[in-house]
Amino acid sequence: MTRIDGLTILVPVDVSTAESPALDVIDHLGTVEVVLLGYFPVPDQAEPAMVRDQHGAEAAARLDAVAADHGGLAETLVFTHDREATIDRIADEYDCDAVLTGGSTGQSAGVERVLVPLRGDVNLDRILAVVADLLLAGEETATLFHAVPADGDPTQGELLLAGAVDRLVEYGVDRDRVDWRLSEGEDPSADIVALGAEYDLVVLGETEPSLVDRIIGSFLGGVVDALETPALVVRDVE
Amino acid sequence: MSAEGGELERTLGFLEAMTLGGGTMIGAGIFILPGIAAESAGPASAISYAIAGFVALLAALSLSELATGMPIAGGSYHYVNRALGGLFGSVVGWGMWTGLMFASAFYMIGFGQYLVEPIPFLDGRVFVVGLGLVGLILLLGVNYYGTEESSAFQNVTIGAETLIILVFVAVGVFFIDPANLDPFAPFGAGGVVATTGIVFISFLGFEIIATVAGEIKNPSRIIPLSMILSVVLVTILYVLVMLVSTGVIPFQSLGESPIPVSDVAVVYLGPAGVVAIVFAAIIAAISSSNSSILAASRVIYAMGRDGVVTDWLNVSHPRFYTPHRAIAATGGVTTILILVGLEVETIIALLAEAASFSFLVAYSLVHVSLVVFRRADPDDYEPSFALPRPLYPAVPILGVVLSLVVVSQMATVVVLIGSGIVALGLVWYAAYARGRVVNEGLLGEAIRGRPGEPYRVVVPVANPATQRGLLRLAAASAHANADGRGAELVAVNVTPVAHPSPFQNVEADRDEHQRDLLQNARDIASEMDVTLRTRAVVAADVGTAILDVLDEEAADEVVLGWDGVFDRDGHRFGATVDPVVHEAPCDVSLVDLRRETVGTPLGLVAEDANAPVVAHQAVEFAAVEDTVPTLLTVQSPDDGGDTDPETRGRAVVTEAATAAGLDPDEYEVQVVVADVDVGQAVVEAAAEYDTVCVGFSEHTERSHVPVGAVTERVARDVAGTVALVRGATAGGDGTQ
Numbered sequence: 026m027t028r029i030d031g032l033t034i035l036v037p038v039d040v041s042t043a044e045s046p047a048l049d050v051i052d053h054l055g056t057v058e059v060v061l062l063g064y065f066p067v068p069d070q071a072e073p074a075m076v077r078d079q080h081g082a083e084a085a086a087r088l089d090a091v092a093a094d095h096g097g098l099a100e101t102l103v104f105t106h107d108r109e110a111t112i113d114r115i116a117d118e119y120d121c122d123a124v125l126t127g128g129s130t131g132q133s134a135g136v137e138r139v140l141v142p143l144r145g146d147v148n149l150d151r152i153l154a155v156v157a158d159l160l161l162a163g164e165e166t167a168t169l170f171h172a173v174p175a176d177g178d179p180t181q182g183e184l185l186l187a188g189a190v191d192r193l194v195e196y197g198v199d200r201d202r203v204d205w206r207l208s209e210g211e212d213p214s215a216d217i218v219a220l221g222a223e224y225d226l227v228v229l230g231e232t233e234p235s236l237v238d239r240i241i242g243s244f245l246g247g248v249v250d251a252l253e254t255p256a257l258v259v260r261d262v263e
Numbered sequence: 264m265s266a267e268g269g270e271l272e273r274t275l276g277f278l279e280a281m282t283l284g285g286g287t288m289i290g291a292g293i294f295i296l297p298g299i300a301a302e303s304a305g306p307a308s309a310i311s312y313a314i315a316g317f318v319a320l321l322a323a324l325s326l327s328e329l330a331t332g333m334p335i336a337g338g339s340y341h342y343v344n345r346a347l348g349g350l351f352g353s354v355v356g357w358g359m360w361t362g363l364m365f366a367s368a369f370y371m372i373g374f375g376q377y378l379v380e381p382i383p384f385l386d387g388r389v390f391v392v393g394l395g396l397v398g399l400i401l402l403l404g405v406n407y408y409g410t411e412e413s414s415a416f417q418n419v420t421i422g423a424e425t426l427i428i429l430v431f432v433a434v435g436v437f438f439i440d441p442a443n444l445d446p447f448a449p450f451g452a453g454g455v456v457a458t459t460g461i462v463f464i465s466f467l468g469f470e471i472i473a474t475v476a477g478e479i480k481n482p483s484r485i486i487p488l489s490m491i492l493s494v495v496l497v498t499i500l501y502v503l504v505m506l507v508s509t510g511v512i513p514f515q516s517l518g519e520s521p522i523p524v525s526d527v528a529v530v531y532l533g534p535a536g537v538v539a540i541v542f543a544a545i546i547a548a549i550s551s552s553n554s555s556i557l558a559a560s561r562v563i564y565a566m567g568r569d570g571v572v573t574d575w576l577n578v579s580h581p582r583f584y585t586p587h588r589a590i591a592a593t594g595g596v597t598t599i600l601i602l603v604g605l606e607v608e609t610i611i612a613l614l615a616e617a618a619s620f621s622f623l624v625a626y627s628l629v630h631v632s633l634v635v636f637r638r639a640d641p642d643d644y645e646p647s648f649a650l651p652r653p654l655y656p657a658v659p660i661l662g663v664v665l666s667l668v669v670v671s672q673m674a675t676v677v678v679l680i681g682s683g684i685v686a687l688g689l690v691w692y693a694a695y696a697r698g699r700v701v702n703e704g705l706l707g708e709a710i711r712g713r714p715g716e717p718y719r720v721v722v723p724v725a726n727p728a729t730q731r732g733l734l735r736l737a738a739a740s741a742h743a744n745a746d747g748r749g750a751e752l753v754a755v756n757v758t759p760v761a762h763p764s765p766f767q768n769v770e771a772d773r774d775e776h777q778r779d780l781l782q783n784a785r786d787i788a789s790e791m792d793v794t795l796r797t798r799a800v801v802a803a804d805v806g807t808a809i810l811d812v813l814d815e816e817a818a819d820e821v822v823l824g825w826d827g828v829f830d831r832d833g834h835r836f837g838a839t840v841d842p843v844v845h846e847a848p849c850d851v852s853l854v855d856l857r858r859e860t861v862g863t864p865l866g867l868v869a870e871d872a873n874a875p876v877v878a879h880q881a882v883e884f885a886a887v888e889d890t891v892p893t894l895l896t897v898q899s900p901d902d903g904g905d906t907d908p909e910t911r912g913r914a915v916v917t918e919a920a921t922a923a924g925l926d927p928d929e930y931e932v933q934v935v936v937a938d939v940d941v942g943q944a945v946v947e948a949a950a951e952y953d954t955v956c957v958g959f960s961e962h963t964e965r966s967h968v969p970v971g972a973v974t975e976r977v978a979r980d981v982a983g984t985v986a987l988v989r990g991a992t993a994g995g996d997g998t999q
Contacts, residue, residue: 041584063269065269066584067584068409068410068583068584068585069409069410069557070406070409070410070557070560070585070586070590071409071579071584071585071586072336072477072561072564072586073271073272073477073478074271074335074336074477075336075564075577075579075586076579076584077269077271078568079578079579080579080584081269084269085269101270102269102270103269103270103271103272104269104270104271104272105271105272105274106272106274106478107272107274110272110274111272111274114272
């Protein structure tokens with residue numbers, strides 16, 4: 026596994042509302058590429074072209090304002106029935122490695138501490154590559170985190186985390202900037218949400234939603250929605 | 264899709280399109296109508312469903328082509344409006360809108376019937392209508408406020424509904440009593456056709472796929488596939504349901520039931536089957552009614568966009584972004600239609616038939632529109648799915664004929680209602696829309712045949728010293744070929760750039776240095792009575808860019824400047840010119856301007872395919888200074904025959920001139936007799952002319968660009984302006 030050369034992240038912004046999102050976090054990430062996606066959610070009932078006719082100019086102005094606030098980002102505006110499909114498509118089009126979600130805390134003074142929950146081998150290579158790029162581009166420290174399943178073996182979790190730390194060091198990250206935590210709590214997602222509050226950014230791996238996820242909502246979606254901290258979701262493109 | 268306005272996400276794949284089309288179609292129609300159908304056609308009503316399905320399939324085929332040609336909102340209304348103009352657009356728009364409301368009211372009353380019957384105490388018409396209204400109001404509420412994405416839920420319910428019908432059919436087949444199917448058609452063919460008009464409503468819904476064409480991924484594949492497949496599958500399903508229903512229960516008793524399918528199911532599936540069927544019927548009614556309300560609002564939106572109705576109706580809600588006014592208007596009228604059910608006992612059949620009428624009229628006009636689009640062939644109509652040869656024109660012709668046959672068998676009252684709606688469309692157009700609707704339609708162009716495309720001459724310009732002369736010659740060419748269809752000059756300036764980006768074209772357009780050129784070109788164009796357009800292109804390769812422009816403009820001729828130098832750096836005429844001369848699909852004139860004046864042109868007529876083009880070109884150039892050109896041919900002194908060289912020469916020239924459509928008084932003839940050095944003779948004869956037209960010789964020496972020895976000699980040694988000419992058909996790979 027090699028490093029991702031030039032990390033690109035996608036930042037989706039809902040341009041249908043007047044309140045501009047708190048995206049301060051992207052100013053603190055160092056030298057990463059940012060693509061701004063302004064999406065306008067169109068209800069099933071409406072024709073996207075109709076909403077564009079009426080709100081296109083306003084939406085474009087909002088998006089321009091956000092882009093200008095953060096130093097003139099690359100931007101694209103989409104009217105969509107399906108936010109997720111649009112994020113996926115645009116992320117593919119611009120070759121984005123990760124997607125940033127805003128979190129609910131608003132202003133952030135800087136990004137110093139990054140939480141990286143790891144679930145297992147799924148998508149692990151890409152998550153670590155993104156974390157490495159992030160750390161090498163900025164000054165953050167990272168905490169790798171793994172929740173051991175109720176009937177699981179803690180040593181396996183330790184092995185996973187230690188291996189991950191080694192990997193980051195191989196990428197050239199200073200070992201001092203990385204530590205790890207193992208949790209044996211009942212509810213991993215609650216642990217992540219609680220712990221996330223102490224951090225400035227959470228980096229999570231995207232996983233293919235299972236059939237259950239599609240029907241009752243995904244684990245990831247639940248965590249990301251509950252997090253107050255901005256989250257960077259690493260795409261699983263393989 | 265401009266970057267400025269924002270993109271529109273295409274979110275519907277094949278499965279979504281199928282569920283959308285199928286889910287809308289499998290509605291109250293199949294749960295309510297088997298009773299009415301059996302009553303009026305007996306077991307043969309299965310054939311009515313098959314005919315209705317076939318009529319729908321024809322419409323689906325025509326709509327598929329139109330939808331892939333113009334994937335924007337509006338469906339049938341939009342195509343008819345474009346093709347046949349605002350008058351028919353208004354008729355179809357109003358027809359579809361009212362038709363969808365009839366359908367929606369029909370679905371909701373059916374919904375009421377299925378809910379009421381299983382609960383015996385709550386009987387009666389008032390209750391049915393009341394339930395229908397409650398259902399409608401809920402739907403309107405949901406649509407007014409907008410929903411979070413619910414496609415997963417929809418897929419599950421539509422899947423369940425389809426599964427229940429499949430079980431109904433699969434099990435029911437074993438319970439068919441052949442005695443019930445005899446006589447198969449107690450009311451004869453007339454009954455079967457008349458029933459087709461009633462059950463046609465069961466097929467409304469496939470069109471929604473065309474209506475949302477702008478949101479479908481890979482539209483060229485998925486639109487035709489999902490439309491055709493959903494109609495075919497649903498037809499088969501309906502025919503089977505009808506056969507099972509009339510096979511299990513005698514059609515007379517089936518006809519008396521307001522909930523026929525459930526009555527059939529109870530025979531072999533028991534109470535559980537009834538619950539399942541009621542569940543499916545309710546789901547089907549809701550999903551169909553919902554789609555109809557949405558489709559109606561989209562039709563209104565498209566009509567507002569085109570100015571057929573006020574665009575007050577298609578404003579989206581400031582907070583929910585739903586087309587709330589269109590939905591409210593649709594809901595209001597639908598409510599009234601449902602309430603009519605309190606008074607009219609046969610409301611179900613009436614609504615079904617009226618909706619069918621509207622759509623049959625709309626689809627006949629869609630078929631006509633397809634023919635109009637094919638004949639007028641407007642620039643922006645490039646369907647990625649086109650009906651292949653035997654299907655076109657068979658599909659549109661059969662479609663119109665069958666629609667009319669079905670309509671003609673409908674009940675008088677329905678024909679009156681339907682005609683009233685058509686009249687409403689006509690009156691509306693006359694009273695409201697006529698002044699505002701800009702769209703004239705393509706009908707005129709279609710009748711006239713190929714549209715009046717002007718004769719188009721493309722002139723790539725780069726060198727300020729020669730552009731004036733080139734534009735003058737090109738304008739003369741265009742003018743001479745106008746022939747009543749108009750002449751157009753397209754001046755193209757290509758700026759070569761190593762890595763072109765799409766934005767640079769815009770910048771180049773505004774470039775300062777082009778102003779003089781444009782002014783210059785405009786003066787010449789107005790002088791010669793041709794219209795002028797200018798294009799600025801930024802491209803990596805100039806030659807390729809010019810070929811692209813020729814293709815896009817469907818040019819008739821290209822006039823290229825050339826410096827008269829042969830064979831330089833491995834190119835015959837030059838790196839830019841070679842590919843154009845070689846591949847241009849139109850007439851090519853390669854001009855080396857050596858004199859200011861055009862004077863009296865000389866056309867060198869050889870005995871080859873280019874001769875008529877050369878003759879014509881000479882006449883065209885002569886028009887610049889209003890002279891009569893000379894057409895010259897060279898003959899050997901003694902060709903062994905009896906005729907003298909002069910006679911032979913005149914025959915050659917006359918033949919070429921006739922082929923070019925020239926009158927004898929449009930040119931002079933000169934025959935030069937030379938034996939050995941033809942080139943020298945021509946050069947000497949050409950000395951007194953300011954302009955010489957000569958064909959690229961056909962008998963090539965396998966060079967990349969064919970130029971004969973005489974032609975090359977002329978181009979090298981003649982003092983006047985030289986134009987090398989080749990016809991569109993004499994070109995290299997560009998032969999068309």
